[in-house]
Amino acid sequence: MEPFISIRSNAVPLVQSNIDTDQIIPARFLARPRDDDHGINFFRDLRFDAAGNEIPEFPLNRAGWRDARIILGGRNFACGSSRENAVWALHGWGARAVIAPSFGDIFAINAVKNGVLPIILLAEAVSALMAASIAAPEAEIAIDLPEQTVTAPDGTVHRFEIDPFAKRSLLEGLDELAFTMTHEDDIAAFERRFGRDNF
């Protein structure tokens, strides 16, 4: 996995609350292989009309936000389906971090496993970042994972909390499966203890 340490980028605001993963990637694209470019289907039905033309008002299509690497999300961003394709699409589009007041639980877990940093900030802080981004689409936000800070375009610093294991995984680009397999003895011992219970 690609490590995440810090980034500095402009940020695209998606202000609505409860944006679900069906919006982030519609179900009809879920059968595509993992190695496909899922970025083209990121917010497919909000980004493009039925004929495949860009919908100009959708933020991802606006000049100034097309190359943003940070998403500013509303409350409960990426709720709903567990489809990891939502993270693959977000990453494929070019984003590396999402800042929101809260996340769909499974999405936030999936994000970390793909090198995408989900950051929870207070709703007021996210609103201020959105306002700054709307006022000046090129305005850059700095994210520093070791320091656990988000620096707004005006220099305001917001500290965020992150699970220590998730932080380590992101910083090191940890291969979690390989790491777990170093605990093979513990798993085998557990299985011996557990025996036929719960089988």
Added chain:
Amino acid sequence: MMQHATPEPLTMFDKIWMRHRVLEREDGQVLLYVDRHFIHDGTAPAFEMLRKRGVTPRAPERIFATPDHYVPTDTRKAEDIANAEYRGMVESLERNTAQHGIRHFGLQDDQQGIVHVIGPEAGLSQPGMLLVCGDSHTSTHGALGALAFGIGMTEVAHVLATQCLWQRRPRTMRISVEGALGFGVTAKDVILHIIATIGTAGATGYAIEYAGSAIRGLSMEGRLTLCNMSIEAGARAGMVAPDEKTFAYLADKPYAPKGAEWDAALARWRALPSDPGAQFDHEVVIDAASIAPMVTWGNSPQEALPADGVIPDPMAEEDPARRQAMEDCFAYMGLSAGMPVAALRMDRVFIGSCTNGRIEDLRAAAAIAQTGKVAAGVTAWVVPGSAPVKRQAEAEGLDAIFKAAGFEWREAGCSMCLGTNGEIGTPGQRIASTSNRNFRGRQGAGVRTHLMSPEMAAAAALAGHIVDIRHVKGAG
């Protein structure tokens, strides 16, 4: 004599969690052992991840597979699936399970079905178990008194390879529904009411235990419906303490323990319910009598109303962002403020899904269906949740009732709940659906979904519009 401290009372969640800890890190991450891993026909990428590493599944005997997401519901022949991508998903599950010796309830198997229907029905899902599946509605299995939750594809690969999963302990929430449910009020209405009450993110970060006399009064199938939609309140998991109903439900199931193993299991299961005095991080109490038959109007499951309600007014919303979001939703859903829910005219009806595709759901819908005919211009489908549900329904003559009333009687699968198999509506169509999500585009681009119980959906099929089940002949 040694003094023993009184053991701290534990929640059912705590008991299951602690029992499955393989190891715990200082930073709070816990490696949990998975008793049952259910996989479906969307799992190809996880097998591909293993293949690239040269890793094989650690405990194939703990993995159970069935195709549900991509299977058509008008045929049982994989080779007849016209879309090559969908056919590939069904075939790759067959290939991967055969290669690794995983039990596969294939398309023509007499136990095939939606993964969350067949797990409980086969007795694979049992009290005290830790179950996972790469699908957010895995919370369904919590109805047996299990800890069950949905995971992403990378986690599926991790569980295949190690039979374990890293987790951080969620907080616990008890939702107690006390009293008697009113006439026409089903488990679906209870969960829609709960989600409307606590919000679609109301339980994010929590594992819910549903309790109270109204929950104990629900059948096992009702409890499955209830737990199924826990994710729609954001919860990690939803569960109900096992009781005599649970044990009776499991007793004759094919994969339930037998003989001495049954006795041992029963002793373990009886110790599972939360201890008196166990502390939950959050408590919610709901009066069962306050719950009406519910219908969703918007694009989030929290946007639900009693069936005799009227569509709310965006102008009453003070927050401009929320007012705008509501107006966008009204434009998508074709709604206007003050409109009675009963005025919503339906183009299609979908009865099925892991939420409401079980035999009791079909019986309830058939009781309504036999009182009339599907309204002109309405296309109504009944999609059984599994092949066993379909057989049982046919043995009871429910298929004949549905067909005589003008419903289509189909084969088991996820079908129109999310349309991954291509079974979707056309733009602008309004669908009465017994499924779990009314998200924009969920049942097809531009499609307007209204969630409700099987009885309400059947009644909507006959009337051509939403009707309050409390006023319908044959209800209850």
